[in-house]
Amino acid sequence: GESVGLHLPTLSVQEGDNSIINCAYSNSASDYFIWYKQESGKGPQFIIDIRSNMDKRQGQRVTVLLNKTVKHLSLQIAATQPGDSAVYFCAVRNYGGATNKLIFGTGTLLAVQP
């Protein structure tokens, strides 16, 4: 079965530093990967996604890197701000079946120190 995990459950960074949140997945058939941000008391919010035919994708202050060889995914946040404090989830999807089911990782709490 699929399992998705994170290397660090909690990450504390100084404001202005870069943050890197990691995620490992187990199923080599995974073809779509998403990072979500969940602020306290709210639902997960889409940040960035990447398909399996890519190894890097950039957004505004965020970059997702995909290493299919070692089944590893990372989210990099540049110049981390207090508003980035949240729980971050990676989610993977294995396409080919009749469903669009996401398997979520356990989450990393990012704490930004002012």
Add this chain to the structure above:
Amino acid sequence: DTAVSQTPKYLVTQMGNDKSIKCEQNLGHDTMYWYKQDSKKFLKIMFSYNNKELIINETVPNRFSPKSPDKAHLNLHINSLELGDSAVYFCASTDGLARPYNEQFFGPGTRLTVL
């Protein structure tokens, strides 16, 4: 202009009661989901409907029964509530099976507390 909405936001009830949570999306999506998030923030899918048809049914006690009256609504009814049902329940929606590379949009969550 809320995309995915849930009611109620908080639900406190006694063990053994029956309760419902409602979800509505105005995004025109045809696939909706229910997730359960436990106290450790772990998110697990429970059900998914596509155009009112059940397409995902994870290992969930049959006390949980989803109902989709139309593709914009997905409700969750829970019978005989137990202490372990206490969690935050999230509804989500996406643009359907024909467009697989689309993220799911989540509602604000319903915090269920069973006493």
